[in-house]
Amino acid sequence: xxxxRITLEQSEIPTHWYNVVADLPHPPPPPLGPDGKPxxxxxxxxxxxxxxxxxxxxxxxxxxxxxxxxxxYRLWRPSPLIRARRLxxxxxxxxxxxxxxxxxxxxGSHKPNTAVPQAFYNRQAGIRRITTETGAGxxxxxxxxxxxxxxxxxxxxMVKISYxxxxxxxxxxxxxxxxxxxxxxxxxxxxxxxLAKDPANQGSLGIAISEAVEEAAxxxxxSYALGSVLNHVALHQxxxxxxxxxxxxxxxxxxxxxxxxxxxxxxxAGAAFPFLADNAAGxxxxxxxxxxxxxxxxxxxxxxxxxxxxxxDASGFTPLMKMYTLGHDFMPPGIxxxxxxxxxxxxxxxxxxxxxxIEAVAVSQLATFEAGVTFARAEGVIPAPESNHAIRxxxxxxxxxxxxxxxxxxxxxxxxxxxxxxxxxxRYFAGELEDFEYPVEAIRDSLKRLPKVG
Amino acid sequence: xxxxRITLEQSEIPTHWYNVVADLPHPPPPPLGPDGKPxxxxxxxxxxxxxxxxxxxxxxxxxxxxxxxxxxYRLWRPSPLIRARRLxxxxxxxxxxxxxxxxxxxxGSHKPNTAVPQAFYNRQAGIRRITTETGAGxxxxxxxxxxxxxxxxxxxxMVKISYxxxxxxxxxxxxxxxxxxxxxxxxxxxxxxxLAKDPANQGSLGIAISEAVEEAAxxxxxSYALGSVLNHVALHQxxxxxxxxxxxxxxxxxxxxxxxxxxxxxxxAGAAFPFLADNAAGxxxxxxxxxxxxxxxxxxxxxxxxxxxxxxDASGFTPLMKMYTLGHDFMPPGIxxxxxxxxxxxxxxxxxxxxxxIEAVAVSQLATFEAGVTFARAEGVIPAPESNHAIRxxxxxxxxxxxxxxxxxxxxxxxxxxxxxxxxxxRYFAGELEDFEYPVEAIRDSLKRLPKVG
Numbered sequence: 072x073x074x075x076r077i078t079l080e081q082s083e084i085p086t087h088w089y090n091v092v093a094d095l096p097h098p099p100p101p102p103l104g105p106d107g108k109p110x111x112x113x114x115x116x117x118x119x120x121x122x123x124x125x126x127x128x129x130x131x132x133x134x135x136x137x138x139x140x141x142x143x144y145r146l147w148r149p150s151p152l153i154r155a156r157r158l159x160x161x162x163x164x165x166x167x168x169x170x171x172x173x174x175x176x177x178x179g180s181h182k183p184n185t186a187v188p189q190a191f192y193n194r195q196a197g198i199r200r201i202t203t204e205t206g207a208g209x210x211x212x213x214x215x216x217x218x219x220x221x222x223x224x225x226x227x228x229m230v231k232i233s234y235x236x237x238x239x240x241x242x243x244x245x246x247x248x249x250x251x252x253x254x255x256x257x258x259x260x261x262x263x264x265x266l267a268k269d270p271a272n273q274g275s276l277g278i279a280i281s282e283a284v285e286e287a288a289x290x291x292x293x294s295y296a297l298g299s300v301l302n303h304v305a306l307h308q309x310x311x312x313x314x315x316x317x318x319x320x321x322x323x324x325x326x327x328x329x330x331x332x333x334x335x336x337x338x339x340a341g342a343a344f345p346f347l348a349d350n351a352a353g354x355x356x357x358x359x360x361x362x363x364x365x366x367x368x369x370x371x372x373x374x375x376x377x378x379x380x381x382x383x384d385a386s387g388f389t390p391l392m393k394m395y396t397l398g399h400d401f402m403p404p405g406i407x408x409x410x411x412x413x414x415x416x417x418x419x420x421x422x423x424x425x426x427x428x429i430e431a432v433a434v435s436q437l438a439t440f441e442a443g444v445t446f447a448r449a450e451g452v453i454p455a456p457e458s459n460h461a462i463r464x465x466x467x468x469x470x471x472x473x474x475x476x477x478x479x480x481x482x483x484x485x486x487x488x489x490x491x492x493x494x495x496x497x498r499y500f501a502g503e504l505e506d507f508e509y510p511v512e513a514i515r516d517s518l519k520r521l522p523k524v525g
Numbered sequence: 526x527x528x529x530r531i532t533l534e535q536s537e538i539p540t541h542w543y544n545v546v547a548d549l550p551h552p553p554p555p556p557l558g559p560d561g562k563p564x565x566x567x568x569x570x571x572x573x574x575x576x577x578x579x580x581x582x583x584x585x586x587x588x589x590x591x592x593x594x595x596x597x598y599r600l601w602r603p604s605p606l607i608r609a610r611r612l613x614x615x616x617x618x619x620x621x622x623x624x625x626x627x628x629x630x631x632x633g634s635h636k637p638n639t640a641v642p643q644a645f646y647n648r649q650a651g652i653r654r655i656t657t658e659t660g661a662g663x664x665x666x667x668x669x670x671x672x673x674x675x676x677x678x679x680x681x682x683m684v685k686i687s688y689x690x691x692x693x694x695x696x697x698x699x700x701x702x703x704x705x706x707x708x709x710x711x712x713x714x715x716x717x718x719x720l721a722k723d724p725a726n727q728g729s730l731g732i733a734i735s736e737a738v739e740e741a742a743x744x745x746x747x748s749y750a751l752g753s754v755l756n757h758v759a760l761h762q763x764x765x766x767x768x769x770x771x772x773x774x775x776x777x778x779x780x781x782x783x784x785x786x787x788x789x790x791x792x793x794a795g796a797a798f799p800f801l802a803d804n805a806a807g808x809x810x811x812x813x814x815x816x817x818x819x820x821x822x823x824x825x826x827x828x829x830x831x832x833x834x835x836x837x838d839a840s841g842f843t844p845l846m847k848m849y850t851l852g853h854d855f856m857p858p859g860i861x862x863x864x865x866x867x868x869x870x871x872x873x874x875x876x877x878x879x880x881x882x883i884e885a886v887a888v889s890q891l892a893t894f895e896a897g898v899t900f901a902r903a904e905g906v907i908p909a910p911e912s913n914h915a916i917r918x919x920x921x922x923x924x925x926x927x928x929x930x931x932x933x934x935x936x937x938x939x940x941x942x943x944x945x946x947x948x949x950x951x952r953y954f955a956g957e958l959e960d961f962e963y964p965v966e967a968i969r970d971s972l973k974r975l976p977k978v979g
Contacts, residue, residue: 074536076535080528081528145529177901177906178905219902239944242948242950243944245951245954246907247902444700447631447700448673451601451631453700490942491693493700497692500696
């Protein structure tokens with residue numbers, strides 16, 4: 072009996088994370104302070120422990136994974152690489168479709184891959200309390216779980232629209248012992264100011280970040296943890312792609328193309344970066360593996376944004392980062408892939424895209440749900456709306472393979488299950504969801520408010 | 526690095542189900558018709574296809590699993606056996622605790638183990654449509670998924686209180702293409718009669734069964750599928766215990782005791798029956814493995830019921846089965862472990878209990894949630910309320926081991942995750958849940974209405 076699931080032993084959990092900075096054609100532009108000069112490590116030290124700052128700045132190719140982190144990873148890793156044989160048959164494609172299934176983690180997504188080391192390093196540095204933000208709730212759940220593993224208190228600012236749409240993600244965080252607030256909240260100055268202007272403010276990831284950072288910066292026993300965007304987050308996620316490479320090697324196959332959803336960029340980075348090391352050497356099969364970031368047309372950061380210095384949050388609390396951005400006060404519509412509603416993108420992903428080493432494509436909401444339902448009915452797994460973006464692009468590619476008679480190998484980063492997103496599926500079935508293509512003029516408008524640098 | 530997860534290759538998926546009837550000390554009492562005589566196969570043929578009826582009546586020890594069924598099992602099986610090392614450390618017990626994790630199935634529970642073969646055999650017999658009932662929604666989701674795998678229409682009668690408390694289980698069924706009705710419903714005579722008497726009737730598994738059976742019996746293209754209780758269901762679930770045995774053999778350990786939640790009995794049967802084959806031969810370690818069914822104090826079928834012939838449903842539509850029962854019109858309170866709210870128990874489980882070959886224990890609701898939260902905070906996985914019953918009993922056993930200094934090996938059948946039960950966890954944290962021990966007088970009262978036989 073052919074095995075659909077390609078598994079690794081727990082002893083094969085990677086011992087190091089892969090740092091793509093070592094293989095970049097040129098060094099990443101540094102984060103800048105309000106004065107336009109590179110941010111000193113001491114300033115970042117207000118909200119991050121030293122070990123994490125070192126990873127954020129590092130150019131070392133391999134960073135060892137602490138034993139205590141691998142110990143927690145063992146609860147669900149290595150995650151399976153699964154051949155989507157029934158989906159291939161349904162599509163009638165000669166393509167081979169594999170998905171790396173990160174929904175097996177306790178929190179149901181790839182996010183614990185970085186939440187766990189972040190909790191570990193903070194605990195090691197004597198920190199007692201973590202503040203963070205969450206969009207769809209996947210990151211907040213992951214940080215709540217990770218905090219519990221290392222005995223840290225966790226306080227989560229949850230984007231208000233998700234707090235309302237996804238009450239059970241909140242319950243899940245509470246089951247793991249975290250405190251959860253709808254953002255904007257009355258807990259911070261940022262939140263109070265926004266609520267004074269508009270009590271009905273639905274929130275955004277940028278606002279929630281501002282709140283969490285503000286609180287962490289004001290308390291010495293408290294650190295901030297970010298679930299995406301930053302270099303150390305991308306680093307931790309590379310365990311996904313590294314495992315996938317080992318799994319492909321095991322069955323003697325190799326992806327021609329990798330599709331991953333791209334919001335802040337960590338799930339894309341996790342799946343794609345390890346293949347860049349091979350691409351830099353000409354590709355494992357004599358040609359590079361195509362690496363495609365899939366984003367929503369409603370928040371088209373890479374495909375419609377600008378590569379420029381901008382704030383990471385809505386209110387200008389963070390350092391400036393060089394990245395593709397739609398403008399820090401860009402307010403995306405309330406689409407259901409909450410995890411992809413971020414105005415910017417990981418500086419590393421942005422740089423790679425700017426240098427032409429990776430690709431990007433934007434897909435519309437209805438098409439992603441159609442893909443998700445097709446996937447669920449073929450493979451059983453009901454994917455998260457974020458993951459549906461990568462599935463949509465993979466199905467499109469498989470259909471192109473059918474037209475062209477090409478037996479390509481496709482890898483999808485299936486970042487999480489949709490068990491807490493069934494209300495979104497409901498609305499899709501009821502015909503209540505809409506496509507939303509952000510008007511170019513609106514983007515042009517928010518880009519006018521980019522900070523001036525130098 | 527020690528492996529916490531004991532996995533099997535997909536080629537090691539068992540090729541046969543184990544039929545415990547072959548190892549019973551005496552043959553099972555037959556189901557009886559309204560006339561008190563054994564039911565003829567032709568009558569059952571109204572709602573079940575021949576292949577399933579044959580399994581229901583079979584005394585063969587090994588029943589082959591069709592390739593097409595193993596093909597679908599491959600989407601998630603073999604399920605992992607996981608050493609709960611962090612829980613052991615938290616409890617400070619010398620016991621070794623393992624859990625067989627059935628939450629990895631697409632539907633999130635053990636139920637697809639039987640839904641898939643039931644869909645297959647019906648499809649093979651030319652049936653186009655399946656009716657069924659669901660309590661907590663786990664079974665309905667499983668049947669919806671399985672129907673989708675074999676191109677069958679599925680219609681689910683969902684106990685009204687669950688339909689209201691667990692809307693996302695309904696969405697999940699719909700994602701897999703099923704139709705779902707709150708039961709009692711206006712779709713059947715049974716439902717209409719009950720609603721006429723009490724429009725606010727919250728429903729019960731017995732009522733929902735009546736509705737699904739009524740519809741199946743009235744249409745030749747439609748079969749009925751039951752998610753528990755019957756012999757063929759118990760048979761299909763034995764894949765759990767068989768895999769667990771192979772996994773224990775792989776690491777050179779063996780359970781001294783198995784705990785499984787017990788409502789209709791299929792999850793208990795699945796985990797426990799395969800060990801009875803070894804017990805019958807004196808036990809793999811020279812002593813039998815203790816097999817413990819764990820039920821709620823609010824619906825204490827084995828521990829407080831009577832071993833007698835009774836109807837399987839509330840309105841007396843089904844044949845009479847000899848089983849432990851609280852009376853077919855017993856109405857359990859609206860506890861959150863909806864899957865355990867059934868007035869009877871599997872005739873095979875009942876017979877084994879009556880013969881003293883297995884044990885039973887009842888646990889109260891608050892204690893089960895306390896166990897579930899402890900488990901989630903130690904192991905990450907948030908269990909379904911049903912599974913929390915087995916976890917409670919296992920933790921109690923592990924604590925006894927600590928007191929007595931005994932290094933016993935404990936197996937828990939962790940039948941599903943709690944992703945669709947977070948509202949119940951919320952209520953537990955809010956102090957809104959109660960313990961409910963069913964008064965002996967109330968049970969005595971409903972037992973007065975047992976049907977007269979012979």
